[in-house]
Amino acid sequence: MSNTINSFLFFGAAVSLLSYELGLLLKRKLKSPIFNPLLISIVVVMALLSVFKIKYEVYNQSAKYISYLLTPATICLAVPLYRQIELLKKHSKAILAGTLTGVITTMVTVLLLATVFGLNHQEYVTFLPKSITTAIAMGISEEMKGFVTITVASIIITGILGNIIAETVCRVFHITEPVAIGIAIGSSAHAIGTTKALEMGEIEGAMSSLAIATSGLCTVVFASIFANFL
Known part of the structure; x- marks a missing residue:
């Protein structure tokens, strides 16, 4: 699975963003602070990597680019x-x-x-x-x-x-x-x-x-x- 996923350039970034959007949707629908979008996205990503046996290194090849936005977002x-x-x-x-x-x-x-x-x-x-x-x-x-x-x-x-x-x-x-x-x-x-x-x-x-x-x-x-x- 990791070799197949590795051919998709933006796999990690796409999974991260879609998982976060799912978290936002759940928060809007359920209106509970427990359904924090970041927490939901972490759980979803971990579940996907575990179920499909995708190596973290493969996921992080494209997901790491999202972290580059951390400093500008803070500013x-x-x-x-x-x-x-x-x-x-x-x-x-x-x-x-x-x-x-x-x-x-x-x-x-x-x-x-x-x-x-x-x-x-x-x-x-x-x-x-x-x-x-x-x-x-x-x-x-x-x-x-x-x-x-x-x-x-x-x-x-x-x-x-x-x-x-x-x-x-x-x-x-x-x-x-x-x-x-x-x-x-x-x-x-x-x-x-x-x-x-x-x-x-x-x-x-x-x-x-x-x-x-x-x-x-x-x-x-x-x-x-x-x-x-x-």
């Missing part, structure tokens, strides 16, 4: 941020405090869990950048000699969970301030969570976009410090 998040620039200036101190709190909380949580589950140093540093955008996290993980592929997997899982539970968490804890919601989502669930923030409102989306960048920069600094704790 495009600057648009809603620019539209809310005055709000950014007004709440600059609160935004900085919220972002720092989110980053440090992530680091402390990873440290505690790594200690509880007896992870070694390499496994520990692998999870330190789990809550920031993939483009930055991969570089951090590689620099600290972590398992980059596991880092990417943890980032995707973190983002999907953040996307699914964001509204519920805000409702349970009575968080209604748009700036606070956006910073919380962006600093904990990066770009995948930001798609949910954009659905919740333009201010939430703008603040979440800002948090992606600031959290990434803060993580670069704090990850190197926390890496020495285990």
Whole structure:
């Protein structure tokens, strides 16, 4: 099967995009946060590769080109941020405090869990950048000699969970301030969570976009410090 599929130049990209479209369709029809389009597409692609015994390398030959759009897509998040620039200036101190709190909380949580589950140093540093955008996290993980592929997997899982539970968490804890919601989502669930923030409102989306960048920069600094704790 892999040899046959290998002759189709855009097989991997087509499967990825069609799986995501299926996820979008299910989300619109069922209207449940559990049916996250990214999660659905991951499950569908894994199922297809397993059932038809297609090697990952064959699938990735064309699917890898989709990942090239990750950085431009992240940069495009600057648009809603620019539209809310005055709000950014007004709440600059609160935004900085919220972002720092989110980053440090992530680091402390990873440290505690790594200690509880007896992870070694390499496994520990692998999870330190789990809550920031993939483009930055991969570089951090590689620099600290972590398992980059596991880092990417943890980032995707973190983002999907953040996307699914964001509204519920805000409702349970009575968080209604748009700036606070956006910073919380962006600093904990990066770009995948930001798609949910954009659905919740333009201010939430703008603040979440800002948090992606600031959290990434803060993580670069704090990850190197926390890496020495285990």
